[in-house]
Amino acid sequence: MAMLNRFKKKREAMDQSSSRRYVYSRETKATGKDFIAPSSIKETLPGDETYEGTHSDYLVEIGSTIEPVRYFRTIFAEITGGNTWAGMLDQVILGEFGKGDTDIAIHVDPVDTADELEDINRRIQGIESDIIMEKNSSTINNLRDELADLKDRQKRLRRNIESPFNVSIQIVSSATEIKTLKKYTNNLIRKLAGRSIVSRSPDGKQLDALLNITPLSENPMYKEHTFGFETANVADLFPFGHGGISHKSGIIIGKDHLQRPIHYDGWHKDLMNHNMVIVGRSGGGKTFAAMVLTHRSAHIGIRTAIIDPKGDYKKFVLEMGCPYIDLSPDSEHRINFFDVDIEEDENGVRRVNVDETVAAAAAIIFKMIRTMDDAMLKGNIKAKIKGFIRDLYKEREITSDPDSIFDHDHTYVKNDHGHEFSIGGTYKKMPVISDLYKKMVSDPVTAEVAELIKPFTQGGGSPSQAIFDGQSTVKIQNVPIFAFGLQHLDEEEMRPIGTFIATKWQSAKFAKKNRHIQKRVIYDESQTAMSDPELAAWLENEYRVLRFFNTSMCAITQGFEVFTRVPQGLGILKNSPTKLFFKQDPIDIEEITNKFDLTDGEGDFLVRQAKEGLGILRIDEQASIINVDSTPEEFALFNTNPNVTTNQFQETAV
Known part of the structure; x- marks a missing residue:
């Protein structure tokens, strides 16, 4: 408290001077003697000379024993539209705008709920009157939207779901060079603008604004930059709040x-x-x-x-x-799980992924075999089955070329990337399980295991197991x-x-x-x-x-x-x-x-x-x-x- 009193008295003495250069003394106890470290606080205007010897802007220059000087600039953030969301100020708190530092002060003053409800009621009455008098249908719709928002807020306050507050958001940027500070602050302001947050700079009152975030301020200027919020909105402003x-x-x-x-x-x-x-x-x-x-x-x-x-x-x-x-x-x-179709990559290149389809179809066949007798699925059997499936596509001349899956002549068009492809053709008939069974049963290596997939074919005598042996009847398009x-x-x-x-x-x-x-x-x-x-x-x-x-x-x-x-x-x-x-x-x-x-x-x-x-x-x-x-x-x-x-x-x- 004694230190604050000395600080206040020195500031009062300096306020009586017309000069904007303020010199403060800081006293500490060291080796039994008072040690005085000269330090300065200077509020500058555009054109003023700074410690760097350059022309300044609206900012505060503070000398230090740790670094030659540090420059500070304050802005007040105003959230347009009243919309908030969880973590909306996280980037500001992290200060990811360049080589500088950020301090943030959120001033929250409770408002009497009865006073706020009375104010809302007056605004509702005014809007209802404007709606009656207004002739423009577009304006009437806007007024009705505003009226609905006010009535929702009125309901939340009446039920004590929310409480009203006056809120001010003050952001202080600092750096050891003016050029760095300008770049840092400009990046900050652009980021805020991208989140519908308007920046107001107290030009000519930067020192008062800086002191505003300390206990030294006798005339809090943040009250000039407040807006009404509810409990949920206030919570969104804090990194540890339970914002939605x-x-x-x-x-x-x-x-x-x-x-x-x-x-x-x-x-x-x-x-x-x-x-x-x-x-x-x-x-x-x-x-x-x-x-x-x-x-x-x-x-x-x-x-x-x-x-x-x-x-x-x-x-x-x-x-x-x-x-x-x-x-x-x-x-x-x-x-039919043997169906193939056309894929298009991020560059607009279209292809048929036959390799992936072969692997997936083989995996399904392996599952069917395991269901009947897991011991029959040897390595050589797997290799043979994959080869047979690949042959089924080759016999139908189905390759990675998108045109290869169609039967008839096509109309050619270009996609957004300029790549040409065909439309209007009909799909070829795809391989089915019965086709694979015929190949397996005719090969001595796979003849025995072929009997394990026979129940899953139309000739296997089990309708409940053979439902995937045949051409697809399902088409999914624009649903x-x-x-x-x-x-x-x-x-x-x-x-x-x-x-x-x-x-x-x-x-x-x-x-x-x-x-x-x-x-x-x-x-x-x-x-x-x-x-x-x-x-x-x-x-x-x-x-x-x-x-x-x-x-x-x-x-x-x-x-x-x-x-x-x-x-x-x-x-x-x-x-x-x-x-x-x-x-x-x-x-x-x-x-x-x-x-x-x-x-x-x-x-x-x-x-x-x-x-x-x-x-x-x-x-x-x-x-x-x-x-x-x-x-x-x-x-x-x-x-x-x-x-x-x-x-x-x-x-x-x-």
Whole structure:
């Protein structure tokens, strides 16, 4: 306190001088004697001479015993539109603008709620009066939007969901050279402008502004730069606050614990890729969340393919007017896992990936053989089978050339990259399992093992096993959503095979096509794939490569621990920046907490507090409580629990 009093008295004496050069003394005790280190504080205007001998700008020059001099400049940040999001000032706090330093002061003054409500009420009355008098329809619409926002704020304040504050954001930049400081500050201002934050400089009052962030200020000037905020907005300004996750694009996937909407964009520029995982116990809300994600994504042009092992999505997909592909003996739908199609890379080069198709088809054949007799699958047998499959494509003259998969003459066009390709042709008939069986049974090396795949052919006498022997009858073109239903396949034998085939088929026909379109593949009950080496390896590869085709993979599982047992599962988790956790079993929570660095409080929340649809959304290092809710119409479409009504759902919402 004595030091502050001396500082104040010296400042008062200097304020009486017309000179802008201020000299302060700093006293310390050293070796029993007073030691005086000369130091100076000088506020400069454009044209003033500085310590460097150059002409200055609006800034403060402070001498030091550590460095010759340091220059400071203050700006006040004003957030336009009143919109905030979690971590919006993180870049400022980190000071990533060049060779300089940043200090930030956030001044927060509480406002009496009654006064704020009275002010809002006056503004509402004024806008209602303006709407009556206004003739311009565009202006009327703007006024109605503003009126709706004010009424929402009025409701939050009345219910004590939020509290009002006056907020001022002051940012002080500093550097040891004026040139460096100018560059640093200009970079800072440009970054702020990109986030709809306007910078106001207190030119001519830079010293007062600098003192404003210390206890020395007797006349706080930050009050000249305040704006009204609510509790949630204030929290967004702090790196340790519980601000809501918001990408300002994409869809509203739910609300946080403060009832603020959470916007999610799987293609946000800050994410390393588009992938995600949804983890939770049975009945926690995983499938419901996937439907919310799918339905709302469709409205902004994101297309979705769903692998549905239990038939949970059938009602939803059909009522959306989209194809539900039921893979069963009684269904008209058939897909051929020998199908190939055209891929286009980022440079616009189109090709048919025959090698990958051969490998995938061989993996499916190997799975069929293992289902019958694992001991028969020797190395020489594998090599022979791959060779036969490759021969099937050669016989049809199918190569990496895109034209090779068509039968008739084509019309040639150019894509956006200037590469020429053909359209208008009809696809050649693709190889089928029966074709492969004929080759295997006629070769002495593979004749015996050929009998193991015979049941999967039309001549094998087992319609339930032969459903993948034939040309595809399914065509996916310009539909927002489609799903493969696997619930009618034998759970022990055919469902794993059918899952592999459906996943591989959609990859060639959907995920790896139309690179310019955002796509998502949802794989429910994905823990079953981790016990299958071929399928686990295939899925992990899809998680790594599909991002290059503008496709997001979304694995849904109630068996998280299964993922952690195999390297492929760990690879999937590692390649998923977005993770959505719902209610967890106590036996799983320790593993989940350790793998994802959740706090003890978050773990306790997921075990003891999370109700259906309530969980934690984790996007990279950001996390938020989320309630995945819906409109009554959406709920009627998505609900898979016959014991829950729309009214009950609305009552249990956070």
